[in-house]
Amino acid sequence: MEVTEKSGFYVYSDVELDKNEGIQIEALKTASQNSIPDPDRWLDEETQRNILLTSLDAILNWARRSSLWPVVCFPACCAFELIATAASRFDISRFGMEVIRASPRQADVMITAGTLTWKMAPNVRRIYEQMAEPKWVIAMGACAISGGTFAQSYSVVPGYNRIIPVDVYIPGCPPRPEALLHGIRMLHNKIAKQSIKQEAGK
Ligand code: SF4
Known part of the structure; x- marks a missing residue:
C-alpha cells in the first residue's frame, strides 16, 4: 500500500483506499449468501x-x-337498568x-342494584358471605353508594359499603346501561391486576 508521511500524519492514496474497501465489500458479500435466521425462529413450526x-x-x-357470574340482588328501581343491560341491546x-x-x-360478583334497607341488610350480607371466593361487588346507583335520596332515612343503609366491601362505584339515579358496562370494564381492569401471591397472603 502506498503510504507517505506528511507533517507527522500518514496519508493513504485514494486508489489504495478504494481497493481495500472493494476487497472488504466482496468478502462481506461472499459471507452473506444466506439470510440470517430470525432470532424468534428457534422453535420449529409445530411447537x-x-x-x-x-x-x-x-x-x-x-x-x-x-366469566363473572352475578348473583341476584335487585332490591329497588336500579334493577330495571341492570335488566336492560342484560337484554340483547346491551348484551352482557x-x-x-x-x-x-x-x-x-x-356467583362471584354482586351488582347491588337498588336501595338497601336495614331490614334487608342482614340477608344481603348473608348472600355476600355465601358467595364463592374470590368475589367482587359493584355498587350500582346513588342509593347503593350512599343511600341516595334516602340517605337520611332511619330505615335505609347509607351505602352498601357499610355492610360489605365494594370494588366499583357507579354513580347515577339510576345509572344507564352504558354506565353499568363501564363499571363492569373497570372491575375487569381491577381483576386483571390481582395476584395469587397477594391472595395467598390474605
Ligand atoms: S339510585 Fe335512583 S334509581 Fe337507583 S335505586 Fe336509588 S332511587 Fe332507584
Missing part, C-alpha cells in the same frame, strides 16, 4: 403453534374476568355474565 407464554396471574385473571353475555345466579354459591 410455535402450540406454546403460549404467559404468567399464572395473567391467565387466572383472564379466566376470572371473562359478551362478558359471560348473562345468567344471573339464584344461588350465591355459584
Whole structure:
C-alpha cells in the first residue's frame, strides 16, 4: 500500500483506499449468501403453534374476568337498568355474565342494584358471605353508594359499603346501561391486576 508521511500524519492514496474497501465489500458479500435466521425462529413450526407464554396471574385473571357470574340482588328501581343491560341491546353475555345466579354459591360478583334497607341488610350480607371466593361487588346507583335520596332515612343503609366491601362505584339515579358496562370494564381492569401471591397472603 502506498503510504507517505506528511507533517507527522500518514496519508493513504485514494486508489489504495478504494481497493481495500472493494476487497472488504466482496468478502462481506461472499459471507452473506444466506439470510440470517430470525432470532424468534428457534422453535420449529409445530411447537410455535402450540406454546403460549404467559404468567399464572395473567391467565387466572383472564379466566376470572371473562366469566363473572352475578348473583341476584335487585332490591329497588336500579334493577330495571341492570335488566336492560342484560337484554340483547346491551348484551352482557359478551362478558359471560348473562345468567344471573339464584344461588350465591355459584356467583362471584354482586351488582347491588337498588336501595338497601336495614331490614334487608342482614340477608344481603348473608348472600355476600355465601358467595364463592374470590368475589367482587359493584355498587350500582346513588342509593347503593350512599343511600341516595334516602340517605337520611332511619330505615335505609347509607351505602352498601357499610355492610360489605365494594370494588366499583357507579354513580347515577339510576345509572344507564352504558354506565353499568363501564363499571363492569373497570372491575375487569381491577381483576386483571390481582395476584395469587397477594391472595395467598390474605
Ligand atoms: S339510585 Fe335512583 S334509581 Fe337507583 S335505586 Fe336509588 S332511587 Fe332507584
